[in-house]
Amino acid sequence: MKKLNADFWKQLSENxxxxxxxxxxxCGKRNFPPLRFCPNCHAENPEKKEMSRLGTLYSFSRVHxxxxxxxxxxxxxxxxxxxxxxxxxxxxxxxxxxxxxxxVATSVCSFGEGEEAVLxxxxxxxxxx
Amino acid sequence: MARPVYVTGxxxxxxxxxxxxxxxELAQEAxxxxxxxxxxxxxxxxxxxxGSAWGGPLLxxxxxxxxxxxxxxxxxxxxxxxxxxxxxxQGWAAVAQGMYDAVLVIGSEKxxxxxxxxxxxxxxxxxxxLGQVMPAVYAMRAQRYFHEYGGTPADLAQVAVKNRRHAxxxxxxxxxxxxxxxxxxxxxxxxxxxxxxxxxxxADGAAALLITSExxxxxxxxxxxxxxxxxxxxxxxxVDTTIDEITVRCAKETYESAGIGPxxxxxxxxxxxxxxxxxxxxxxxxxxxxGEGLNLVxxxxxxxxxxxxxxxxxxxxxxxxPLGATxxxxxxxxxxxxxGEAGARQVEGAKVGLTHCTGGGIAGxxxxxxxxxxxxR
Numbered sequence: 001m002k003k004l005n006a007d008f009w010k011q012l013s014e015n016x017x018x019x020x021x022x023x024x025x026x027c028g029k030r031n032f033p034p035l036r037f038c039p040n041c042h043a044e045n046p047e048k049k050e051m052s053r054l055g056t057l058y059s060f061s062r063v064h065x066x067x068x069x070x071x072x073x074x075x076x077x078x079x080x081x082x083x084x085x086x087x088x089x090x091x092x093x094x095x096x097x098x099x100x101x102x103x104v105a106t107s108v109c110s111f112g113e114g115e116e117a118v119l120x121x122x123x124x125x126x127x128x129x
Numbered sequence: 130m131a132r133p134v135y136v137t138g139x140x141x142x143x144x145x146x147x148x149x150x151x152x153x154e155l156a157q158e159a160x161x162x163x164x165x166x167x168x169x170x171x172x173x174x175x176x177x178x179x180g181s182a183w184g185g186p187l188l189x190x191x192x193x194x195x196x197x198x199x200x201x202x203x204x205x206x207x208x209x210x211x212x213x214x215x216x217x218x219q220g221w222a223a224v225a226q227g228m229y230d231a232v233l234v235i236g237s238e239k240x241x242x243x244x245x246x247x248x249x250x251x252x253x254x255x256x257x258x259l260g261q262v263m264p265a266v267y268a269m270r271a272q273r274y275f276h277e278y279g280g281t282p283a284d285l286a287q288v289a290v291k292n293r294r295h296a297x298x299x300x301x302x303x304x305x306x307x308x309x310x311x312x313x314x315x316x317x318x319x320x321x322x323x324x325x326x327x328x329x330x331x332a333d334g335a336a337a338l339l340i341t342s343e344x345x346x347x348x349x350x351x352x353x354x355x356x357x358x359x360x361x362x363x364x365x366x367x368v369d370t371t372i373d374e375i376t377v378r379c380a381k382e383t384y385e386s387a388g389i390g391p392x393x394x395x396x397x398x399x400x401x402x403x404x405x406x407x408x409x410x411x412x413x414x415x416x417x418x419x420g421e422g423l424n425l426v427x428x429x430x431x432x433x434x435x436x437x438x439x440x441x442x443x444x445x446x447x448x449x450x451p452l453g454a455t456x457x458x459x460x461x462x463x464x465x466x467x468x469g470e471a472g473a474r475q476v477e478g479a480k481v482g483l484t485h486c487t488g489g490g491i492a493g494x495x496x497x498x499x500x501x502x503x504x505x506r
Contacts, residue, residue, distance in 0.1 A: 061268035065247040
């Protein structure tokens with residue numbers, strides 16, 4: 001199945017994934033998604049490193065006017081990681097269960113059906129992993 | 130040292146859901162109105178700056194060809210929702226620096242081509258591929274704002290109600306019938322907590338300005354005291370999204386270069402693409418302290434007749450948002466206010482007006498662009 005943003009993450013198991021950041025060997029600057037040049041010192045191809053799998057939900061919304069790849073409603077959010085990076089993604093959960101500040105885990109979700117289906121990283125409430 | 134710059138002519142078409150004429154024909158109406166407003170000979174226009182987000186190649190040439198205004202320096206400008214206000218900034222700079230004495234600025238857009246739903250974003254953006262849409266960006270900021278400072282969707286609805294009341298006094302606005310807080314909350318959900326009536330509608334429309342130096346100034350000219358343009362700062366770290374960094378930064382530059390503070394502003398047109406955005410901009414522009422934006426709208430201070438009327442035109446929320454035209458139409462409104470020609474929506478005694486127009490959103494930036502102008506009588 002086609003992977004969205006395939007260079008940004010690795011699948012670990014059926015439901016587990018880990019995000020990849022770039023970390024510059026020269027100046028230590030970290031970025032998600034990983035960049036081709038360090039934005040701080042322009043060193044080329046900074047090293048890719050795995051991020052923590054658990055993050056904190058910064059904010060979220062349920063979308064009713066979908067992007068063309070997806071069908072509404074779906075939930076999106078920003079997740080803050082201990083590496084000091086904030087990552088956008090879709091969240092698989094009951095909307096009513098979500099709270100700002102809760103722990104979420106990096107997971108794998110499929111979107112769409114048949115030949116159109118794609119895989120991407122997503123976030124799920126940590127206790128339900 | 131920059132020379133004084135004036136808005137000497139203004140023109141716009143009403144903003145409507147759909148016009149059955151082409152974009153260039155629509156823009157021509159605004160251009161002719163601006164030249165007539167100034168009583169200005171078209172042959173004296175020395176350069177043209179045309180802004181549009183989706184106008185396509187050579188829009189400025191397509192607009193001017195049939196108006197017999199060809200053969201002058203002409204620049205076509207794209208900066209998302211700030212396209213028109215960026216065109217003004219470029220025209221202002223050219224006159225201020227002494228290159229020209231009279232330039233035409235045009236902003237125009239036909240969004241009816243996209244049908245319903247959120248505007249399409251570029252799929253080379255990694256967040257967009259995962260389902261990001263503009264209403265969700267603003268919805269998540271609003272959700273976080275409620276978490277930090279309190280507030281409810283009903284508070285946001287008051288912004289929409291106020292701007293609709295203003296639009297009732299403006300025949301150029303797309304939606305003019307009054308609405309209630311209950312109706313705003315009951316309208317269909319777009320991105321929780323934002324409902325349809327908290328989101329600006331798409332529109333077709335055009336606006337144009339004749340910008341001059343002292344040489345062509347007349348009794349109805351309004352001075353552009355300052356014009357600022359900046360772009361978004363890349364930030365993928367942990368930041369407070371309830372503070373609109375680009376507006377805070379642009380406002381600081383604007384107030385400093387105009388030699389005024391927020392307390393000196395009599396009337397403002399701000400980029401209320403979503404009801405929550407207007408609240409954030411009250412704070413970023415210094416009209417109230419951080420976290421007090423909802424109190425400001427509840428108090429009535431930002432309605433016509435209040436301490437600092439915001440969006441007397443009806444704003445993007447009720448006027449509609451034809452991207453490239455929006456920033457230019459904001460100037461049309463402020464010029465009418467400062468001339469004392471705003472009729473039923475006149476802000477009494479307005480002498481200093483401010484416009485604020487942000488542009489687009491991409492991953493890692495709160496907005497792609499921000500422009501602000503201060504006009505004085």
